[in-house]
Amino acid sequence: MSALSITNVTKSFGDNHILKGISLEAEAGEFIALVGPSGCGKSTLLRIVAGLEGADSGEIVAGGRDLTRLVAAERNVAMVFQSYALYPHLTASQNIAVPLAMRNLTSMQRLPMIGSLLPGQKAIRKDIMRQVTDMARSLKIDHLLDRKPGQMSGGQRQRVALARAMVRQPGLFLMDEPLSNLDANLRVHARGEIVDLHRRAGVPTLYVTHDQAEALSMADRVAVMMSGSLLQLAAPEVIYDDPAHIEVAKFVGQPRINTIASRVDADGAVTLGTWRLQPHDTLAPGSDITVAIRSEFLSIADMGTPGLPAHIERLEFLGSEVIVYTKLDAIGESMVVKLAPSDARGLVAGKPVTIVPQGERLMVFGADGARLRADLTFTTLLERAHG
Amino acid sequence: MTNTLSFGRAFRLTLLSLGALIFLAPYIFMISTAGKAQSEIFTSSLSLIPTQFFYLENFAKAFGRVSMGQLLWNGVVVCGLIFIFQVVIAIPCAYAMAKLKFGAARLLMALVMLGLLVPIHATSLPLYVAFDSAALLNSYTALVAPFSISVFAIFLFLQFFRAMPDDLIHAARLDGMSELGIVMRVIVPNAWPAITAFAIFSVVAHWNDLYWPLIVVSNQAYATPPLGLLFFRAAEAGDDYGALMAATLIITLPLVAAFLLAQKRFVEGITMTGLKG
Numbered sequence: 095m096s097a098l099s100i101t102n103v104t105k106s107f108g109d110n111h112i113l114k115g116i117s118l119e120a121e122a123g124e125f126i127a128l129v130g131p132s133g134c135g136k137s138t139l140l141r142i143v144a145g146l147e148g149a150d151s152g153e154i155v156a157g158g159r160d161l162t163r164l165v166a167a168e169r170n171v172a173m174v175f176q177s178y179a180l181y182p183h184l185t186a187s188q189n190i191a192v193p194l195a196m197r198n199l200t201s202m203q204r205l206p207m208i209g210s211l212l213p214g215q216k217a218i219r220k221d222i223m224r225q226v227t228d229m230a231r232s233l234k235i236d237h238l239l240d241r242k243p244g245q246m247s248g249g250q251r252q253r254v255a256l257a258r259a260m261v262r263q264p265g266l267f268l269m270d271e272p273l274s275n276l277d278a279n280l281r282v283h284a285r286g287e288i289v290d291l292h293r294r295a296g297v298p299t300l301y302v303t304h305d306q307a308e309a310l311s312m313a314d315r316v317a318v319m320m321s322g323s324l325l326q327l328a329a330p331e332v333i334y335d336d337p338a339h340i341e342v343a344k345f346v347g348q349p350r351i352n353t354i355a356s357r358v359d360a361d362g363a364v365t366l367g368t369w370r371l372q373p374h375d376t377l378a379p380g381s382d383i384t385v386a387i388r389s390e391f392l393s394i395a396d397m398g399t400p401g402l403p404a405h406i407e408r409l410e411f412l413g414s415e416v417i418v419y420t421k422l423d424a425i426g427e428s429m430v431v432k433l434a435p436s437d438a439r440g441l442v443a444g445k446p447v448t449i450v451p452q453g454e455r456l457m458v459f460g461a462d463g464a465r466l467r468a469d470l471t472f473t474t475l476l477e478r479a480h481g
Numbered sequence: 482m483t484n485t486l487s488f489g490r491a492f493r494l495t496l497l498s499l500g501a502l503i504f505l506a507p508y509i510f511m512i513s514t515a516g517k518a519q520s521e522i523f524t525s526s527l528s529l530i531p532t533q534f535f536y537l538e539n540f541a542k543a544f545g546r547v548s549m550g551q552l553l554w555n556g557v558v559v560c561g562l563i564f565i566f567q568v569v570i571a572i573p574c575a576y577a578m579a580k581l582k583f584g585a586a587r588l589l590m591a592l593v594m595l596g597l598l599v600p601i602h603a604t605s606l607p608l609y610v611a612f613d614s615a616a617l618l619n620s621y622t623a624l625v626a627p628f629s630i631s632v633f634a635i636f637l638f639l640q641f642f643r644a645m646p647d648d649l650i651h652a653a654r655l656d657g658m659s660e661l662g663i664v665m666r667v668i669v670p671n672a673w674p675a676i677t678a679f680a681i682f683s684v685v686a687h688w689n690d691l692y693w694p695l696i697v698v699s700n701q702a703y704a705t706p707p708l709g710l711l712f713f714r715a716a717e718a719g720d721d722y723g724a725l726m727a728a729t730l731i732i733t734l735p736l737v738a739a740f741l742l743a744q745k746r747f748v749e750g751i752t753m754t755g756l757k758g
Contacts, residue, residue, distance in 0.1 A: 164653040173655050179648035185671040258656075318700035377499045 097122040097298040098143075098266060103152030105138055112138045114322040115152070123296040125289070127313035129303055131345065134319040136302045140268050143300060145169045156298075157265045165198075172264035176271040178255040180243040186254045187226050189241035193262045194222045229261045233291075249280045256288070260295060267292070267299040273308065285312055306314040306346045310334065318342045340368075340459040343386050349417055349430045352384045364458075364470060366425075369402060373458065375468035385470065389432040391455035394418060394447045401448035404429060408443055411435070420449060510735075515726035522722050535723055540731075542724035543713075549731055551702065552709035556732070559624045559705055560687045566629035567683055568676060575638035576664050580650055593639075596632030599692060609696055623697040624705065628687065635680050641675035642668065659710055677746055688736055706732035 105113040120126050128136040134210060141147040143154055145166035154161045161169045172193070180189050202208070208340040210216075230236040235253045243251055244274040252272060259267065272288070273281045289312050292299050303309050309316045310330040316342075317327040326338040337343035343351045356364050358377040363370050366385060377383065395401060403423040409474045410417040416438035418431040429449055441447070458466045509529070514522060516531040516539065543549060578589055604627075612623045645668070653663045669676075691707040698704055701712055712730055 141651075143654060144651070146654065167657040167659075169655075171655060173652070175648040175652060177646055179646065179652035181649070181653075181667060181670075182486075192653075193656040196662075239561045392532075 097124065098156045099154075099302075100139075100143065101153040101155075103139065103154070105135070105142060105147070105150050105226045111322050113142075113149070115321075116322075116324050118317055118324060118327055120298045120300070123298060125292050125299045125301065125312065125314045126304060127301045127309035127316045128319060129306055129309035129345070130314055130319035132304055133321075135322045136304075136319050139269055139319075140173075140270055140300060140302050142277060143266070143415060144171050144173050144268055159265075170265040172259035172262065172266070172271065174252075174255050174259045174267040174272040176274055178243070178251045178272075178275075179461060180195065180251055180254055180258070182243050185240050185242055185429075186235065186246070186257075187223075187230070189243070189254055190226045190229060190258045190261050191222050191257060194225060195219075197262060198222060225261055226257075233257050248276055248285070252276060252284065256291065260297075263295070264297060267295070267297045269299065271300045271303055274303070274305070281308075288312065295445075307348065308345065315339060316346075318345060320345075337457070338465050340384055340386065340463040340465075343457065343459070347388055347458075349389050349432065351386050351388050352392070352429050353381070354422075354425070354427050355384050355386050357382055361374045366402070371456070371470040373468040376460070377466065378466050383466065384459045386457045386459060387451050387455055389417070389430045390429040391452040392429065393437070393450050393452075394431055394433065394441065395450050397446050397448055399448045399450065400471050401450035404447055404449050406441055406445045406447060408441055409438065416441075420447070422449070494737075511729060514722060514728050515595065517723050519721060519723055534604065536727070539723040539727035540720065543640070543728040543731060546724070547709060547713045547728070549728065551553050552704060552706045552732065553735065555704060555709075556688055556706045556735075558621060560684045562621065562625045563628045563687050564680060564683050567631040567634045568679070570630050571634035571679075572636055572669060572672070573661075573664050575635050575642055576660075576668055578635070579639050579642035580645075580647070581660075593632050593635055597636060601627065605693065605696055612697055618697050619700040619703050621703065624694060624703065631683070633682070638672065638675055638678055641672060645671065684739075685736060 096119040100116060100118050101112055102110070103116045116135075116139055118126070128139065130136050138147065140170065142149045143161075145161065145164060145168075150163070152162075156169070156171075161171075168378075180186075181192065198218050198221070199209070199215065203212050203218070226239070227236065228392070230239055233253045233256060234432065235250060235257060238246060238250055238254065241250075243254070246254065248468045252275070255272070269288070273284050276284060285308060288301075301309075301313060301416050310333065313330060315327060316330050316333045318325045319337075320332060320339075320341045326333060326342050328336075328338075333342060333346055337346065340353070344353070354366060356366060358379050358381050359365055359370070360379045362379055363372050364377070364383065365371075394406075397403070404420040406418060406420050407428075408419040410419070414435070416435050418433060418438065418441060420429045420431060421427070422429055425447075431449060453470070456470045458469055460466050493644075513529050516534050516536040518533055518535045518538075521532060521535075532755050577583070578586060578593075602631075602688060608627055614640065617623045649671075652661055653667045658666060689707060690705070690706075691711070693713070694705045694708040698708060701709070704712060710725070710728055710732065712723055
């Protein structure tokens with residue numbers, strides 16, 4: 095039995111279909127990143143799972159319990175918000191204690207004055223404070239417990255928000271871009287911390303982000319969403335190396351994957367500029383396709399080597415690598431090549447070169463964007479089409 | 482640079498001081514008159530400082546002829562009850578309209594706007610008839626009830642609550658709070674600037690209100706301070722302006738004192754610094 099299963103969830107606002115039937119399953123203790131451009135519905139899906147918004151149709155089951163019709167408070171779900179949503183009038187320790195107090199104390203015991211007279215209340219409060227302190231210590235925020243959110247930095251608030259969400263050991267953990275308000279350095283550091291926390295808690299987690307690098311680096315599996323549909327749910331390596339859809343390929347990876355629109359010739363081969371490529375399987379002659387290859391599977395050779403003739407337009411030196419922006423001579427398409435600095439020696443803007451792709455890394459996508467498993471290979475490269 | 486700046490500053494200060502003087506002049510004159518003897522008030526010469534200090538005599542008259550304590554107590558009870566009812570009713574109402582989604586929200590908004598447009602003077606006659614037939618004239622109920630639902634308060638809190646982040650309320654729901662719990666534990670503790678701002682409007686308006694008490698109260702025991710002054714003038718003081726000014730000074734004093742004591746909070750409330758962090 096999966097720890098969380100979302101079945102065919104739809105949501106629309108008027109004619110605007112935000113979610114077009116999303117289904118996904120998470121295993122116990124799994125970390126799933128929901129990634130996609132803004133407006134793809136990932137945050138809406140998270141809110142529906144949390145119970146903050148209702149779905150039009152579909153079902154959400156977690157830990158064997160049907161959550162679909164439960165209100166947020168009954169779902170035993172914890173969430174970290176992008177804005178952290180800490181209570182501004184409470185100190186860090188009071189913030190962290192809220193979910194425990196709401197669960198462990200009765201409404202009578204929570205009343206000010208009267209509550210403190212009721213039996214048993216003191217022991218429960220003491221236990222809550224112990225849990226808060228333990229949680230704070232494990233997140234290294236025990237020195238901040240008496241501060242209010244206004245007196246903390248962004249990183250500190252983010253930790254308090256994490257502590258508040260984790261302290262009650264929820265059945266499901268939801269995070270809505272918790273790192274996007276942090277500066278770049280802190281963000282990379284916090285990634286590791288969240289993954290670490292997740293390992294220790296072992297609670298299934300849905301993590302929404304628009305940052306593909308964050309998704310790939312943190313998650314066990316990545317769910318790529320585009321305009322209300324789930325395009326692919328797979329391990330990060332699969333998402334990167336074997337995308338099922340052109341939009342997935344384009345969204346994931348930096349710099350963006352190189353794409354060239356083309357059409358299948360009458361004989362089933364594909365013409366790419368001056369080169370003709372032979373697919374493994376047959377492609378329907380005359381159909382529109384897109385050929386794609388990632389920048390690191392291209393290399394640059396001197397003029398005259400077999401490959402695609404191009405001119406260098408611009409170079410970007412990034413330390414461990416060099417990004418070379420080129421334009422193909424034959425069809426004017428841009429090609430981005432990622433090289434090791436040692437391979438980029440002697441390259442200057444304006445220089446004519448030859449781009450050599452690694453044939454087995456070429457991917458083909460159909461007109462509807464779906465991957466065609468007829469990937470072209472450079473090893474079956476035919477002769478120059480013209481001359 | 483420094484020269485022009487200091488000139489501009491001096492100019493501004495002069496202008497502000499002049500404005501303050503114009504606004505304060507009646508009050509200052511009132512303080513002055515409260516200390517004058519009857520004979521001095523009716524002389525043709527006008528002096529700000531009384532030639533003979535008659536404060537003690539005038540205050541003694543003011544306290545002696547009407548039960549000043551009762552008037553002030555009525556004012557506190559009426560203003561306090563009105564304010565408490567207004568806040569208790571308006572806050573949940575404004576929360577629901579600002580943060581909950583329900584079908585009639587637009588209709589309710591239209592009703593609130595409509596309520597803002599209708600002054601008490603338009604409805605006072607039917608209200609009077611209603612209180613009369615319910616035999617509730619000359620009671621605290623008649624003074625308080627018509628104002629217990631304040632559309633202005635709903636409108637003010639609505640604007641304030643709309644600016645509160647939705648995530649804060651979502652977090653509270655996930656933490657296990659009921660809607661009432663959210664209002665009590667999250668909204669109210671963060672709405673103090675709005676509540677203070679509204680408190681000023683409400684208390685000042687109802688402490689100084691003469692129109693409505695004049696309609697429903699004829700028994701001095703339930704008179705609010707301005708109405709009490711009216712009784713005082715008509716029945717007791719006659720043309721004894723010294724004693725009248727002393728009485729006026731007494732009933733304006735609580736508001737002035739409250740403002741001076743809580744000046745900083747009041748200004749904060751009016752500028753509505755809002756939610757930080």
